[in-house]
Amino acid sequence: MTTQSEPEHVRADPSLSAIMSERRRLINLAYRLLGSLAEAEDVVQETYARWYAMPVDQQEAIDTPAAWLTTVASRICLDVLGSARARRERYVGEWIPEPLPDSTEWVTGRAGGTSADPADRVTLDESVSMAFLVMLEAMTPAERVAFILHDVFRYPFAEVAEIVGRTPAACRQLATSARRRIRAAQTPTAPTVQQAGIVRTFRQAWEAKDINALIALLDPDVTASADGGGLVSAVLHPMRGAEQIARYAIELAGRVPNMTLLERTVNGQPGLVMQQEGVTVTVMAFELAGDRITRLWAIRNPEKLRPWTAAPEV
Numbered sequence: 001m002t003t004q005s006e007p008e009h010v011r012a013d014p015s016l017s018a019i020m021s022e023r024r025r026l027i028n029l030a031y032r033l034l035g036s037l038a039e040a041e042d043v044v045q046e047t048y049a050r051w052y053a054m055p056v057d058q059q060e061a062i063d064t065p066a067a068w069l070t071t072v073a074s075r076i077c078l079d080v081l082g083s084a085r086a087r088r089e090r091y092v093g094e095w096i097p098e099p100l101p102d103s104t105e106w107v108t109g110r111a112g113g114t115s116a117d118p119a120d121r122v123t124l125d126e127s128v129s130m131a132f133l134v135m136l137e138a139m140t141p142a143e144r145v146a147f148i149l150h151d152v153f154r155y156p157f158a159e160v161a162e163i164v165g166r167t168p169a170a171c172r173q174l175a176t177s178a179r180r181r182i183r184a185a186q187t188p189t190a191p192t193v194q195q196a197g198i199v200r201t202f203r204q205a206w207e208a209k210d211i212n213a214l215i216a217l218l219d220p221d222v223t224a225s226a227d228g229g230g231l232v233s234a235v236l237h238p239m240r241g242a243e244q245i246a247r248y249a250i251e252l253a254g255r256v257p258n259m260t261l262l263e264r265t266v267n268g269q270p271g272l273v274m275q276q277e278g279v280t281v282t283v284m285a286f287e288l289a290g291d292r293i294t295r296l297w298a299i300r301n302p303e304k305l306r307p308w309t310a311a312p313e314v
Contacts, residue, residue, distance in 0.1 A: 033077040035097030081141035092230030097133040102265035130285035147178035187289040196270040218242035219292040229301030280308040
């Protein structure tokens with residue numbers, strides 16, 4: 001017996017709540033696999049479209065809908081990853097994963113300026129740090145899927161094999177290869193409090209146009225990359241060397257006198273946000289080793305900054 005206050009769609013489909021409760025997990029999975037919240041949302045939307053395109057009797061025949069949704073979403077991600085390499089070869093400049101704010105700093109959702117659904121917010125942990133996502137970009141699609149499903153989401157290799165379309169032994173080898181890549185690229189990380197202090201000192205030195213202080217904060221072999229996507233100005237190729245990067249930062253500060261730098265959480269790590277007249281134009285993520293900055297990523301592509309920028313009033 002249903003109550004008068006019970007929503008009509010729940011009475012019509014008692015499984016809807018259980019199915020939709022998987023949305024956050026699927027978004028978390030797809031973002032880690034693709035490095036793009038926009039593409040992750042598209043994947044999850046397509047996954048649900050396929051579920052609801054099935055006749056009810058086929059839906060009821062599926063013992064574990066959550067496993068079905070994960071399998072379909074992961075396979076769609078595999079297809080997207082397969083085509084992404086060709087698309088990124090045509091990308092203007094460096095392609096950097098889409099940066100995510102802390103949940104308390106989230107401003108808007110995707111196009112249209114609507115507020116982000118809390119279910120869409122990605123859990124921020126070490127597996128979404130910018131350095132980690134960049135390392136994932138070096139993997140093959142199969143390595144990436146096998147590693148994320150097993151090592152991050154703890155799926156057994158038997159289930160990973162069904163998703164990837166390979167044997168469990170082959171999936172185990174894929175994950176091992178991925179781990180080897182990660183170990184080779186990883187650097188010791190400083191505690192978050194120490195990282196925040198270094199990023200704060202970097203901001204202060206940049207605002208003061210103190211080139212010597214900036215150089216002292218940068219590792220001699222530091223690398224800086226920018227992503228404008230061909231939509232806004234950005235350095236097309238990575239810059240290397242502490243002095244070169246420090247001089248460019250000082251030059252940039254001189255060209256943008258109304259620049260405001262804010263300390264923010266970027267993909268779960270201390271980072272900086274550059275604003276002009278209250279609008280976020282750049283999000284910066286850092287990788288540190290000890291007390292030096294070793295990598296710096298500046299995301300300027302406005303299509304990747306939607307969660308950081310308040311929607312204009314219309």
